Amino acid sequence: MSRLATPPRRTGPLVVQPLGRKQCAECRGGPLSLLVLEEGAPRCLDCADLGHLVFLPRGDTALTRRAREESALSAVVVRFNRRRARYERQGVLVDEEALTRAEVRCLADAEARRRRRLRDARRRATEDVRFTDAFAAEIRRLLPGCPVERAQGIAAHASVRGSGRVGRSAAGRALSEGAVVSAVVASVRHLDTPYDQLLMSGVPRHEARRRIAAAVETVLGGWRATEAEAG
Secondary structure (H helix, E strand, O other): OOOOOOOOOOOOOEEEEOOOOOOOOOOOOOOOOOEEEEOOEEEOOOOOOOOOEEEEEOOOHHHHHHHHHHOOOOEEEEEEEOOOOEEEEEEEEEEHHHHHHHHHHHHHHHHHHHHHHHHHHHHHHHHHHHHHHHHHHHHHHHOOOOOHHHHHHHHHHHOOOOOOOHHHOHHHHOOOHHHHHHHHHHHHHHHOOOHHHHHHOOOOHHHHHHHHHHHHHHHHHHHHHHHHHHO
16 A cells, blocks of 8 residues: 655644545545545544545635534545645535534525625615716706706716716716716717717717817707896
8 A cells, every 4th residue: 555645734633635546444445535644544534533524625715614613523625736746625524514504604694795785786776866866956057958858868877887977987976067067068969969970980089079069069058048048
Protein backbone atom coordinates (compact mmCIF):
# COMPACT_ATOMS: atom_id res chain seq x y z
CA MET A 1 0.00 0.00 0.00
CA SER A 2 1.50 3.38 -1.04
CA ARG A 3 2.07 5.97 1.66
CA LEU A 4 -0.22 9.02 1.59
CA ALA A 5 1.05 12.58 1.78
CA THR A 6 0.35 14.04 5.20
CA PRO A 7 -2.44 16.61 5.09
CA PRO A 8 -2.20 19.83 7.14
CA ARG A 9 -3.25 19.69 10.77
CA ARG A 10 -6.58 21.28 11.68
CA THR A 11 -8.82 21.47 14.70
CA GLY A 12 -11.21 18.50 14.68
CA PRO A 13 -11.23 15.47 12.36
CA LEU A 14 -9.73 15.84 8.90
CA VAL A 15 -10.99 13.68 6.03
CA VAL A 16 -9.13 13.11 2.75
CA GLN A 17 -10.45 12.47 -0.76
CA PRO A 18 -7.72 10.11 -2.06
CA LEU A 19 -6.41 10.48 -5.59
CA GLY A 20 -5.84 6.75 -6.02
CA ARG A 21 -7.42 3.47 -4.85
CA LYS A 22 -7.05 3.09 -1.10
CA GLN A 23 -8.13 0.38 1.31
CA CYS A 24 -9.05 0.68 4.97
CA ALA A 25 -6.18 -0.54 7.13
CA GLU A 26 -8.62 -1.77 9.79
CA CYS A 27 -11.58 -3.44 8.03
CA ARG A 28 -9.79 -3.89 4.68
CA GLY A 29 -12.77 -2.33 2.89
CA GLY A 30 -12.29 -0.27 -0.22
CA PRO A 31 -11.71 1.38 -2.52
CA LEU A 32 -12.30 4.42 -0.30
CA SER A 33 -13.81 7.65 -1.61
CA LEU A 34 -13.14 9.33 1.75
CA LEU A 35 -10.67 8.31 4.41
CA VAL A 36 -9.07 9.39 7.66
CA LEU A 37 -5.34 9.05 8.25
CA GLU A 38 -4.48 7.61 11.65
CA GLU A 39 -0.75 7.17 12.30
CA GLY A 40 -0.20 7.37 8.55
CA ALA A 41 -2.62 4.55 7.73
CA PRO A 42 -5.97 5.10 5.95
CA ARG A 43 -9.22 4.21 7.65
CA CYS A 44 -12.74 4.33 6.29
CA LEU A 45 -15.28 6.68 7.82
CA ASP A 46 -17.07 3.88 9.67
CA CYS A 47 -13.86 2.70 11.32
CA ALA A 48 -13.02 6.33 12.15
CA ASP A 49 -16.48 6.79 13.75
CA LEU A 50 -17.51 9.35 11.11
CA GLY A 51 -19.72 7.11 8.98
CA HIS A 52 -22.95 8.75 10.20
CA LEU A 53 -21.97 12.13 8.76
CA VAL A 54 -22.99 13.43 5.32
CA PHE A 55 -20.86 15.34 2.85
CA LEU A 56 -21.64 19.01 2.16
CA PRO A 57 -19.58 20.29 -0.82
CA ARG A 58 -17.97 23.70 -0.61
CA GLY A 59 -19.62 26.65 -2.34
CA ASP A 60 -22.32 27.90 0.03
CA THR A 61 -20.45 29.68 2.80
CA ALA A 62 -23.51 30.50 4.90
CA LEU A 63 -24.87 26.94 4.73
CA THR A 64 -21.48 25.45 5.58
CA ARG A 65 -21.01 27.77 8.56
CA ARG A 66 -24.47 27.06 9.94
CA ALA A 67 -24.23 23.32 9.34
CA ARG A 68 -21.02 23.21 11.37
CA GLU A 69 -22.63 25.33 14.08
CA GLU A 70 -25.57 22.92 14.26
CA SER A 71 -23.47 19.74 14.13
CA ALA A 72 -21.92 18.41 17.34
CA LEU A 73 -19.30 16.63 15.21
CA SER A 74 -17.99 17.80 11.87
CA ALA A 75 -14.93 17.24 9.71
CA VAL A 76 -13.19 19.18 6.97
CA VAL A 77 -12.72 17.30 3.68
CA VAL A 78 -9.56 17.99 1.64
CA ARG A 79 -7.95 16.69 -1.55
CA PHE A 80 -4.35 16.94 -2.69
CA ASN A 81 -3.76 19.12 -5.76
CA ARG A 82 -0.68 17.74 -7.50
CA ARG A 83 -0.20 20.78 -9.74
CA ARG A 84 -0.19 23.17 -6.80
CA ALA A 85 1.40 20.66 -4.45
CA ARG A 86 -1.04 21.37 -1.63
CA TYR A 87 -4.22 20.13 -0.01
CA GLU A 88 -7.38 22.04 -0.92
CA ARG A 89 -10.67 22.13 0.92
CA GLN A 90 -13.54 20.29 -0.81
CA GLY A 91 -16.30 20.62 1.78
CA VAL A 92 -17.28 19.32 5.20
CA LEU A 93 -18.90 16.30 6.81
CA VAL A 94 -21.76 17.15 9.16
CA ASP A 95 -24.63 15.45 10.92
CA GLU A 96 -27.59 15.05 8.54
CA GLU A 97 -30.10 16.55 10.97
CA ALA A 98 -27.77 19.48 11.55
CA LEU A 99 -27.60 20.04 7.81
CA THR A 100 -31.40 20.03 7.61
CA ARG A 101 -31.62 22.63 10.38
CA ALA A 102 -28.98 24.74 8.66
CA GLU A 103 -30.90 24.57 5.37
CA VAL A 104 -34.06 25.73 7.13
CA ARG A 105 -32.18 28.70 8.60
CA CYS A 106 -30.75 29.63 5.21
CA LEU A 107 -34.16 29.36 3.55
CA ALA A 108 -35.60 31.64 6.22
CA ASP A 109 -32.85 34.16 5.52
CA ALA A 110 -33.48 33.90 1.77
CA GLU A 111 -37.18 34.59 2.34
CA ALA A 112 -36.32 37.53 4.57
CA ARG A 113 -34.02 38.91 1.88
CA ARG A 114 -36.74 38.44 -0.75
CA ARG A 115 -39.23 40.33 1.37
CA ARG A 116 -36.71 43.10 2.02
CA ARG A 117 -36.04 43.41 -1.72
CA LEU A 118 -39.79 43.71 -2.33
CA ARG A 119 -40.10 46.38 0.36
CA ASP A 120 -37.14 48.27 -1.06
CA ALA A 121 -38.57 48.02 -4.58
CA ARG A 122 -41.92 49.37 -3.42
CA ARG A 123 -40.21 52.19 -1.55
CA ARG A 124 -38.11 53.12 -4.58
CA ALA A 125 -41.18 52.99 -6.82
CA THR A 126 -43.02 55.37 -4.48
CA GLU A 127 -40.02 57.69 -4.36
CA ASP A 128 -39.76 57.61 -8.16
CA VAL A 129 -43.44 58.50 -8.60
CA ARG A 130 -43.11 61.42 -6.18
CA PHE A 131 -39.95 62.64 -7.87
CA THR A 132 -41.48 62.37 -11.34
CA ASP A 133 -44.53 64.32 -10.18
CA ALA A 134 -42.31 66.98 -8.66
CA PHE A 135 -40.25 67.19 -11.86
CA ALA A 136 -43.42 67.54 -13.95
CA ALA A 137 -44.73 70.22 -11.61
CA GLU A 138 -41.49 72.16 -11.99
CA ILE A 139 -41.77 71.94 -15.77
CA ARG A 140 -45.28 73.39 -15.53
CA ARG A 141 -44.08 76.14 -13.21
CA LEU A 142 -41.29 77.20 -15.56
CA LEU A 143 -43.27 76.56 -18.77
CA PRO A 144 -46.96 76.85 -17.85
CA GLY A 145 -48.02 76.39 -21.46
CA CYS A 146 -46.55 72.89 -21.61
CA PRO A 147 -49.47 70.41 -21.71
CA VAL A 148 -49.87 68.42 -18.51
CA GLU A 149 -49.51 65.07 -20.29
CA ARG A 150 -46.38 66.27 -22.08
CA ALA A 151 -44.80 67.53 -18.87
CA GLN A 152 -45.52 64.20 -17.19
CA GLY A 153 -44.04 62.29 -20.11
CA ILE A 154 -40.89 64.43 -20.14
CA ALA A 155 -40.49 64.02 -16.39
CA ALA A 156 -41.02 60.25 -16.53
CA HIS A 157 -38.44 59.87 -19.30
CA ALA A 158 -35.84 62.13 -17.69
CA SER A 159 -36.08 60.63 -14.23
CA VAL A 160 -35.80 56.88 -14.92
CA ARG A 161 -33.63 55.41 -12.15
CA GLY A 162 -30.25 54.26 -13.41
CA SER A 163 -30.74 55.82 -16.85
CA GLY A 164 -28.04 58.46 -16.47
CA ARG A 165 -30.45 61.05 -17.87
CA VAL A 166 -30.58 64.62 -16.67
CA GLY A 167 -33.34 63.93 -14.18
CA ARG A 168 -31.07 61.53 -12.28
CA SER A 169 -28.15 63.97 -12.16
CA ALA A 170 -27.46 65.94 -8.99
CA ALA A 171 -28.92 69.03 -10.63
CA GLY A 172 -31.95 67.09 -11.79
CA ARG A 173 -32.62 65.64 -8.37
CA ALA A 174 -32.37 69.16 -6.97
CA LEU A 175 -34.91 70.30 -9.62
CA SER A 176 -32.59 73.04 -10.78
CA GLU A 177 -34.01 75.21 -13.55
CA GLY A 178 -31.16 74.32 -15.90
CA ALA A 179 -31.71 70.59 -15.55
CA VAL A 180 -35.48 70.84 -15.92
CA VAL A 181 -35.26 73.02 -19.02
CA SER A 182 -32.60 70.74 -20.51
CA ALA A 183 -35.00 67.79 -20.20
CA VAL A 184 -37.73 69.79 -21.94
CA VAL A 185 -35.38 70.92 -24.71
CA ALA A 186 -34.30 67.33 -25.35
CA SER A 187 -37.93 66.24 -25.67
CA VAL A 188 -38.82 69.11 -28.01
CA ARG A 189 -35.74 68.47 -30.11
CA HIS A 190 -36.72 64.85 -30.75
CA LEU A 191 -40.52 65.16 -30.94
CA ASP A 192 -41.20 68.60 -32.41
CA THR A 193 -38.39 69.13 -34.91
CA PRO A 194 -36.75 67.18 -37.77
CA TYR A 195 -33.66 66.66 -35.59
CA ASP A 196 -33.77 62.84 -35.75
CA GLN A 197 -34.20 62.86 -39.52
CA LEU A 198 -31.20 65.17 -39.87
CA LEU A 199 -29.06 62.79 -37.83
CA MET A 200 -30.25 59.82 -39.89
CA SER A 201 -29.33 61.66 -43.11
CA GLY A 202 -25.78 62.07 -41.90
CA VAL A 203 -25.84 65.64 -40.61
CA PRO A 204 -23.36 66.03 -37.72
CA ARG A 205 -25.01 66.41 -34.32
CA HIS A 206 -23.86 69.98 -33.64
CA GLU A 207 -24.93 71.12 -37.09
CA ALA A 208 -28.29 69.40 -36.69
CA ARG A 209 -28.81 71.17 -33.39
CA ARG A 210 -27.95 74.51 -34.98
CA ARG A 211 -30.49 73.98 -37.74
CA ILE A 212 -33.38 73.17 -35.39
CA ALA A 213 -32.48 75.66 -32.62
CA ALA A 214 -35.02 78.21 -33.83
CA ALA A 215 -37.80 75.60 -33.93
CA VAL A 216 -36.98 74.52 -30.38
CA GLU A 217 -37.07 78.10 -29.16
CA THR A 218 -40.40 78.67 -30.88
CA VAL A 219 -41.96 75.78 -28.97
CA LEU A 220 -40.43 76.89 -25.67
CA GLY A 221 -41.47 80.49 -26.34
CA GLY A 222 -45.06 79.37 -26.86
CA TRP A 223 -45.03 77.47 -23.59
CA ARG A 224 -43.53 80.47 -21.78
CA ALA A 225 -45.95 82.92 -23.40
CA THR A 226 -48.85 81.54 -21.43
CA GLU A 227 -47.15 82.69 -18.23
CA ALA A 228 -46.63 86.17 -19.65
CA GLU A 229 -50.23 86.37 -20.84
CA ALA A 230 -51.46 85.22 -17.43
CA GLY A 231 -49.40 88.00 -15.83
